[in-house]
Amino acid sequence: MGGVARALLRRGVQAVLVAVLVSGLCFTLVRLLPGDQAMRVAEGRYGYDRVTAASADAVRAELGLDRPAVEQFLAWVGRLAQGDLGVSLVTGERVVVEIAYQLGHTLLLSLAALSLALLAGPALGLFAGLRPGGVLDQAGMVGAAALRALPVFALGIGLMLVFGVTLGWLPVAGFHATENLVLPALALGLGLAAASARVARDATVAAVNAPFFGFALLRGLTRAQAVRQHVPRNAAVPVLAYLGVNLALLVEGVVVVESLFGWPGIGHALSHAISARDVPMLQGTALSLGLIFVALNAFTDVAILAADPRRRG
Amino acid sequence: MRGLRRIAARGQSPARLLGATLVGLVVLMAIAGPLLVDGSPTRQDLSAVLQPPSPDALLGRDQLGRSVLVRLVHAARLSVSLGAATVVAAAVPGILLGLLAAWAGGWTDRVLSGFGDAVLALPGLLLVLLVVALAPGAFWPLFLGLSLAMWVEWFRVTRAASGALLSAPAVEAARLLGFGPWHVLRRHVLPEMAPLFGTLAAFGFAGAVMAVGALGFIGIGLRPPTAEWGLMMVELLPYYDEAPLAMLAPALCLFALVLGLQLLAGRDPR
Numbered sequence: 390m391g392g393v394a395r396a397l398l399r400r401g402v403q404a405v406l407v408a409v410l411v412s413g414l415c416f417t418l419v420r421l422l423p424g425d426q427a428m429r430v431a432e433g434r435y436g437y438d439r440v441t442a443a444s445a446d447a448v449r450a451e452l453g454l455d456r457p458a459v460e461q462f463l464a465w466v467g468r469l470a471q472g473d474l475g476v477s478l479v480t481g482e483r484v485v486v487e488i489a490y491q492l493g494h495t496l497l498l499s500l501a502a503l504s505l506a507l508l509a510g511p512a513l514g515l516f517a518g519l520r521p522g523g524v525l526d527q528a529g530m531v532g533a534a535a536l537r538a539l540p541v542f543a544l545g546i547g548l549m550l551v552f553g554v555t556l557g558w559l560p561v562a563g564f565h566a567t568e569n570l571v572l573p574a575l576a577l578g579l580g581l582a583a584a585s586a587r588v589a590r591d592a593t594v595a596a597v598n599a600p601f602f603g604f605a606l607l608r609g610l611t612r613a614q615a616v617r618q619h620v621p622r623n624a625a626v627p628v629l630a631y632l633g634v635n636l637a638l639l640v641e642g643v644v645v646v647e648s649l650f651g652w653p654g655i656g657h658a659l660s661h662a663i664s665a666r667d668v669p670m671l672q673g674t675a676l677s678l679g680l681i682f683v684a685l686n687a688f689t690d691v692a693i694l695a696a697d698p699r700r701r702g
Numbered sequence: 703m704r705g706l707r708r709i710a711a712r713g714q715s716p717a718r719l720l721g722a723t724l725v726g727l728v729v730l731m732a733i734a735g736p737l738l739v740d741g742s743p744t745r746q747d748l749s750a751v752l753q754p755p756s757p758d759a760l761l762g763r764d765q766l767g768r769s770v771l772v773r774l775v776h777a778a779r780l781s782v783s784l785g786a787a788t789v790v791a792a793a794v795p796g797i798l799l800g801l802l803a804a805w806a807g808g809w810t811d812r813v814l815s816g817f818g819d820a821v822l823a824l825p826g827l828l829l830v831l832l833v834v835a836l837a838p839g840a841f842w843p844l845f846l847g848l849s850l851a852m853w854v855e856w857f858r859v860t861r862a863a864s865g866a867l868l869s870a871p872a873v874e875a876a877r878l879l880g881f882g883p884w885h886v887l888r889r890h891v892l893p894e895m896a897p898l899f900g901t902l903a904a905f906g907f908a909g910a911v912m913a914v915g916a917l918g919f920i921g922i923g924l925r926p927p928t929a930e931w932g933l934m935m936v937e938l939l940p941y942y943d944e945a946p947l948a949m950l951a952p953a954l955c956l957f958a959l960v961l962g963l964q965l966l967a968g969r970d971p972r
């Protein structure tokens with residue numbers, strides 16, 4: 390089996406684990422929530438002033454809530470396997486429809502943040518690494534250490550207050566125009582970009598000091614040519630590997646940043662679902678975020694294999 | 703400058719010293735603060751709403767007239783104790799199971815590692831959120847969720863590091879001499895792994911403190927009127943113009959604690 394196939398298989402297993410973990414926790418949640426579930430559903434159907442014990446019993450029999458827990462769980466998982474995520478308890482809309490609307494927003498935001506971490510951060514790190522100890526290097530590394538310690542929500546507030554309110558350059562909320570994307574993407578991506586700048590900087594220093602770099606100069610290449618030929622590709626692998634390990638931070642940040650900026654994505658819906666105790670919505674959003682996490686991981690695995698021929702085989 | 707260089711020469715990097723100082727200050731604030739600063743973090747004074755700093759409330763008062771300083775030190779106590787408790791609750795099972803997996807090998811190892819992989823399949827905060835959904839606003843699901851998400855890192859690091867240590871010649875010799883597992887662990891394995899545990903503890907502490915702040919901030923962690931840094935920030939956000947210091951202070955405390963822990967930890971072990 391090729392390296393790519395093996396990596397994708399591993400991620401496939403992870404996707405199944407995500408589904409089992411999320412649905413298991415959500416199923417437990419439904420049963421642990423206070424109150425009678427059949428009564429709650431009956432209330433939703435007939436109105437809270439018209440519900441009787443008899444109608445609750447009818448709902449209980451219809452939904453199979455009187456069956457043993459194991460049987461109910463299998464039915465729950467069975468519905469999930471058919472792509473039936475149920476109906477949101479708040480909006481009454483099917484969860485799949487809600488998530489289909491939110492998915493685009495979340496992907497747009499994550500990809501904007503990822504491009505910051507994959508392009509801007511490493512580029513800065515590369516220039517810093519070419520002159521270790523220089524002004525850019527020292528300033529960049531202090532900045533990176535500070536950004537890493539700043540929680541996403543504090544960074545988001547800072548960006549909001551400085552660029553949105555005090556300077557008035559960018560809108561702090563809304564989601565229709567391109568400039569609406571700038572602040573949330575910065576809040577989500579700056580921390581990752583700082584970390585990847587640091588990784589790219591160390592990889593650049595290592596590449597410039599490696600024997601092959603000296604040999605390139607000896608062959609008669611100018612320094613600029615040698616840097617172009619050797620440094621970006623050598624820096625790419627550790628940067629991708631670092632991002633792969635820290636993709637969890639991106640997904641966690643999505644929940645916080647979307648809630649802060651009122652971005653109508655899956656993370657925002659997740660935090661709403663928790664406060665509203667909307668379990669079907671909670672399961673759908675958590676599952677989607679988990680699967681986005683797995684997909685990004687799979688993408689990183691393949692990108693590392695593409696960038697590093699030594700790992701293929 | 704020369705003082706810093708002398709410290710660096712002694713093998714103690716200035717970054718680590720700065721980290722230790724920052725962490726020390728916040729921990730001191732958490733332990734001694736509530737004793738030194740009198741008053742209740744939830745006592746309101748609606749005649750002094752958003753009051754600027756004054757002798758009886760050194761950092762001013764918030765939107766309900768509560769002393770920001772009193773709330774700040776109580777929030778420090780909350781974050782530091784929750785962070786420390788989470789680290790202990792994640793480290794003890796993580797280390798024990800990691801040692802067990804490395805020692806026993808075979809099926810024990812496979813089952814434990816598989817369980818660890820299952821937990822890691824989801825991003826940690828998502829797992830915490832799902833557990834917190836059991837009882838939003840309560841203290842125990844937050845603690846349970848964080849420890850559940852964090853023990854795996856201890857397990858994996860311990861398993862990998864002790865696996866290498868257990869196959870070292872010194873351990874083989876000790877076993878041949880008839881020493882039992884307890885002696886081997888205490889004498890050969892745990893001392894070698896102590897610095898690694900220090901790094902893990904610092905990163906875990908920082909992660910827990912940040913997660914508590916983030917959850918409070920998006921309104922699904924602890925609930926008002928609890929004094930918690932993330933909650934304080936979101937509550938004071940609408941009033942940042944009138945009381946910038948009141949909003950900035952919790953952000954600075956959180957930043958100082960996390961930065962200090964990260965500097966203290968040194969390099970990311972992953």
